Amino acid sequence: MITLAQISAPFLVIGVIAAITYFKLWGYLYKEWFMSVDHKKIGLMYWMITLAQISAPFLVIGVIAAITYFKLWGYLYKEWFMSVDHKKIGLMY
Incomplete structure (x- = not known):
């Protein structure tokens, strides 16, 4: 099943890259941020x-x-629950 996040995430990334390109910020970002040795920026x-x-x-x-609250999907399949459980454990530790 394809979710809305799987559809919208690539468009968000493409939109950010397009905005950076449109406003010609690649040079600024490269010189001032990506290659900076300033410890505050890093x-x-x-x-x-x-x-x-x-x-x-x-x-x-x-x-x-x-x-869970709105009872949207009923029973979840095992693989999805295991990936969510892995993320919760990663958050706690």
């Missing part, structure tokens, strides 16, 4: 990646809560 980039990775399990937990 730390900020680490924080942005960390927050993006930490937000995924919270979104999954929210989806589980919504599915």
